Amino acid sequence: MAHDPISPINLVPFDDVQELRKAKPTTIPERFVRDMTERPTLGTASPFPDTVPIIDLSRLVKGNNDEYESEMLQLTRACEEWGFFQVINHGIDLSLLESTEKLVKDFFMLPLEEKQKYAIVQGAVQGYGQAFVFSEDQKLDWCNMFALGFRPHSRRIPKLWPSKPPKFSETIELYSVEVRKLCKHLLECIAMTLNLRADFFEEMFGVAVQGLRMNYYPPCARPDLVLGLSPHSDGSALTVLQQERGSPVGLQILKDNKWVSIQPIPNAFVINVGDTLEVLTNGKYKSIEHRAVTHKEKDRLSIATFYAPSYETELGPIPELVDENNPCKYRTYNHGEYSKHYLTNKLQGKKTLDFTKVESKKPT
Ligand SMILES: O=C(O)CCC(=O)C(=O)O
Numbered sequence: 001m002a003h004d005p006i007s008p009i010n011l012v013p014f015d016d017v018q019e020l021r022k023a024k025p026t027t028i029p030e031r032f033v034r035d036m037t038e039r040p041t042l043g044t045a046s047p048f049p050d051t052v053p054i055i056d057l058s059r060l061v062k063g064n065n066d067e068y069e070s071e072m073l074q075l076t077r078a079c080e081e082w083g084f085f086q087v088i089n090h091g092i093d094l095s096l097l098e099s100t101e102k103l104v105k106d107f108f109m110l111p112l113e114e115k116q117k118y119a120i121v122q123g124a125v126q127g128y129g130q131a132f133v134f135s136e137d138q139k140l141d142w143c144n145m146f147a148l149g150f151r152p153h154s155r156r157i158p159k160l161w162p163s164k165p166p167k168f169s170e171t172i173e174l175y176s177v178e179v180r181k182l183c184k185h186l187l188e189c190i191a192m193t194l195n196l197r198a199d200f201f202e203e204m205f206g207v208a209v210q211g212l213r214m215n216y217y218p219p220c221a222r223p224d225l226v227l228g229l230s231p232h233s234d235g236s237a238l239t240v241l242q243q244e245r246g247s248p249v250g251l252q253i254l255k256d257n258k259w260v261s262i263q264p265i266p267n268a269f270v271i272n273v274g275d276t277l278e279v280l281t282n283g284k285y286k287s288i289e290h291r292a293v294t295h296k297e298k299d300r301l302s303i304a305t306f307y308a309p310s311y312e313t314e315l316g317p318i319p320e321l322v323d324e325n326n327p328c329k330y331r332t333y334n335h336g337e338y339s340k341h342y343l344t345n346k347l348q349g350k351k352t353l354d355f356t357k358v359e360s361k362k363p364t
Pocket residue numbers: 213215229234241250251290291292301302304
């Protein structure tokens with residue numbers, strides 16, 4: 001698919017959160033104040049520092065030895081029981097992570113007029129601003145976002161690649177190439193946890209779609225009333241998230257019906273299973289609902305890379321993963337069609353996945 005399969009999308013104007021914050025309002029504007037049921041519980045969500053699995057990638061390249069086997073088991077458990085894990089020793093140059101982080105932060109610190117040169121254009125899901133805002137009465141996230149398409153090349157909108165700060169675009173390019181390699185490697189390992197050939201996903205995905213969303217969450221005087229990012233699952237196959245060094249806790253995942261905070265580990269990436277992998281594995285590896293919360297004094301930056309099959313790919317449960325005990329739970333559909341569906345609906349937990357669910361037959 002040459003361009004975003006999204007046209008037209010009618011986004012409605014939104015308030016720029018950094019600008020709002022500058023005015024230091026004593027009350028939070030109504031459009032950001034969540035209904036009681038949606039408000040985050042802060043401080044009470046247990047941080048579970050050692051339960052979201054940590055995968056040491058340096059142990060996954062060594063071939064057939066005990067370390068490799070035990071790390072593969074850990075990866076299987078992470079995908080099956082958590083849908084989220086952190087990777088350490090991923091091999092990406094730490095100075096590249098630091099410079100990416102710094103330049104992205106510098107971008108958000110530019111004056112609004114400068115950032116607005118790259119504003120989301122109607123009909124695209126790339127640029128500066130909040131996507132997923134479709135009505136005047138929809139609650140807004142306490143966040144500014146900047147999204148860019150990276151691969152395939154035809155998806156790029158060159159006028160949205162900023163000239164300021166200097167080196168931004170070339171650094172994002174280098175970063176995205178490295179993160180792409182990481183995604184490929186992780187998917188090879190994940191394929192093997194499913195007893196599939198290592199190159200199974202690589203072959204199926206074609207020229208994989210890769211996009212970036214940079215999220216900047218200014219501090220908020222009332223973090224108990226707002227959400228940084230609404231609950232959602234990602235439409236991708238895999239998502240790779242970098243959190244700024246020294247970030248406060250912000251990411252929470254819904255685990256056994258409780259919101260659990262993910263503690264940032266310096267230099268690690270947070271990886272999560274997206275909807276596409278859920279469908280392909282016939283629900284064996286599930287995408288997990290997650291959200292971001294804000295902090296009273298500290299800002300937070302995160303950089304999410306979404307990695308997904310090409311838009312032409314036909315998706316459905318992999319036949320090897322469907323049998324009598326695991327009947328087919330999702331219908332077959334075109335990935336471009338799903339992306340369009342995902343991007344034209346507000347973020348609402350895992351609701352977009354209903355698009356592909358097959359009605360389960362009631363036992364007679
Ligand atoms: O900022 C975060 O931790 C979450 C970001 C996220 O979930 C996303 O961009 O899809």
